[in-house]
Amino acid sequence: MKKLVLILMVFSFLVSCKNEPNKEESSAEETQKDSLAPVSDDMMESAVIYEANIRQYSPEGTFDAFTKDIPQLKELGVKVIWLMPMYPISMKNRKATGEKDVEDIEDPEERKKYLGSYYSISDYSAVNPEHGTMEDFDELVQTAHENGMYVILDWVANHTGWDHAWITEHPEYYTKGKDGEITDPINDATGEPWGWTDVADLNFDNQELREKMTEEMLFWVEEHDIDGFRADAAHSVPTDFWEAAAKTLNEAKPLIMLAEAQDPKDLFHNAFEMGYNWEGHHLMNEIAQGQKTVKDWDNYMKKIDTTFQEDDFLMNFVTNHDENSWAGTVEERMGDASEAMLAMSYTIPGMPLIYSGQEYDMDKRLLFFEKDTIPKTKGKVYPLLEKLGELKNSNAALNGGKNKASYTAVNNSAEEKVLLFKREKDGQTLYFVSNMSGEPVNFTAEMEGDFSDYMNDADISISRGQEMKFEPWEYKILINK
Known part of the structure; x- marks a missing residue:
């Protein structure tokens, strides 16, 4: 009997040992979970950012449909994923079409197709059930981290939807009109909505609102491990709020803070690392349309050099959700200049943006309030983005963050038409040269040497005083050999 008891005790001990988690395995799993390095200035020097429109990214419009494609984004050099708002959307006063709201549409089936604006949020701490569950969202973030990418959320601090609980629970959080009622946003310059x-x-002006808004942002950092925020209409919210919020948030973990503002230079400092290059983008459109010249671009770069601080940097783009839906496709706005402008957005100082569908040659305006979907066939742009992304990730001469590579305009004989600049850092030198006009141009430039013609996988030698001829919108990225 004693032998039987002893045998049972030994057996029980062996089973318990077998079922106990292996400490080395547990440690490995924890290491894998935490394998993504914290956000750093070095990472942002060579990063490409991808704007994910979850609703329109796939026919399903779900987190899962996007998550399965995250590994593929590495092919494009993407290091940061910016998710457009994926929170629940208010039904009250929901936009439909033209000047109509959903309430104006009597047919219940017709009403269903109007999903509302991403930026009319009814709950800051939940996900839109159309996209999936919070668990699906967490899987998206984890997959991005496992693939070496950071995830930032679109944060809409300026306003909420009319269904938000604060409307009834905290009306003091809102701006009141002359009639004492809560109002939609007002243009400070005109006093009109x-x-x-x-x-x-x-x-x-309400201090409690500031504290609550910061708590809502902190929820996503602490509970769901996100890596930063893109602040919608950042200029419409007091800068001192952003500064205080950024200080609190970065105490939890280092974050990426991106300001969407027409003039972001006053928003950096203690609040944001990066701002929108709206002014540069509008200028690119105007050059493509023949309304401005390369001289205007040179003057713009001189202005940035004198008005921005040395460690300020911008996000560059040829399209985004606003431009695509409201101003037109890349083809509509830039036409034959599209490829040259895209290459330029990767080679000027800053971080280049890819918007959902851009990589698939998307040439349609995505619906904003209704379900739509992007194309998924690789054409001309995908391999172009692969090549530009590889160069951005690997060549220090294209560093664009707080410790960016130098940018020097290079003199040439056709300065109204030919954009020519040099980028240098850590012994790496790169030239971007492009005919930014719709006519062929012959020119000479103050440059010489042996170069690698990166986009064409060819070698090229340029002697002093050599005349070059570029076709309309032709460009080259030349790397010193």
């Missing part, structure tokens, strides 16, 4: 009737304006 912007026409954003589907959202209610928040009043940041």
Whole structure:
């Protein structure tokens, strides 16, 4: 009997040992989970950012459909994924079409197709069930991290949807009109509404609102491990709020903070690392349309050099969700200049952006309030982005962050038409040269040497005083050999 008891005790011990997690395996799993290095200035020097429109990215419009494609984004050099708002959307005053709201549409089936604006949020701490569950969202973030990518959320601090609980629970959080009622956002310059009737304006004079808004942002950092925020209409919210919020948030973990503003230079400092290059983008459109010249671009770069601080940097783009839906496709706005402008957006200082569908030659305006979907066939742009992304990731001469490579305009004999600049850092030198006009141009330039013609996988030698001829919108990226 004693032998039987002893045998049972030994057997029980062996089973318990077998079922106990192996400490080395547990440690390996933890290491894998935490394998993504914290956000750093070095990472942002060579990063490409991808704007993910979850609703329109796939026919399903789900987190899962996007998550399965995340590994493929590495082919494009993507290091940062920016998710457009994926929170629940208010039904009250929901935008439909033209000047109509959903309430104006009597047919219930017709109503269903109007999903509302991503930026009319009814709950900051939940996900839109159309996209999936919070668990699906967490899987997206984890997959991005496992593939060496950081995830930032679109944060809409300026206003909420009319269904947000604060409307009834905390009306003191909102701006009141002359009649004492909560109002939609007002243009400070004119005193008139912007026409954003589907959202209610928040009043940041209220200190409790500031604290609550910061708590809502911190929820996503601490509970769901996100890596930063793209601040919608950042200029419409007091800068001192952003500064205080950024300090609190970065105490939890280092973050990427991107300001969407027409003039972001006053928003950097203690609030944001990166701002939108709206002015540069509009200038690129105007050059493509023959309204401005390379001289205008040179003057713009001189202005940046004198008005921005040395460690400020910008996000460059040829398209994004606003431009695509409201101003037109890349083809509509830039036409034959599209490829040259895309290459330029990767070679000027800053971080280049890819918007959902851009990589698939998308030539349609995505619907904003309804379900739509992007194409998924690789054409001309995908391999171009692969090649530009590889160069951006690997060549220090294209560093574009706080410790960016130098940017020097190079003199040439056709300065109204030919854009020519040099980037240098850590012994690496790169030239971008492009005919930014719709006519062929012959020119000479103050440069010489042996170069690698990167986009054409060829070698090229340029002697002093040598005349070059470029066709309309032709460009080259030349790397010193």
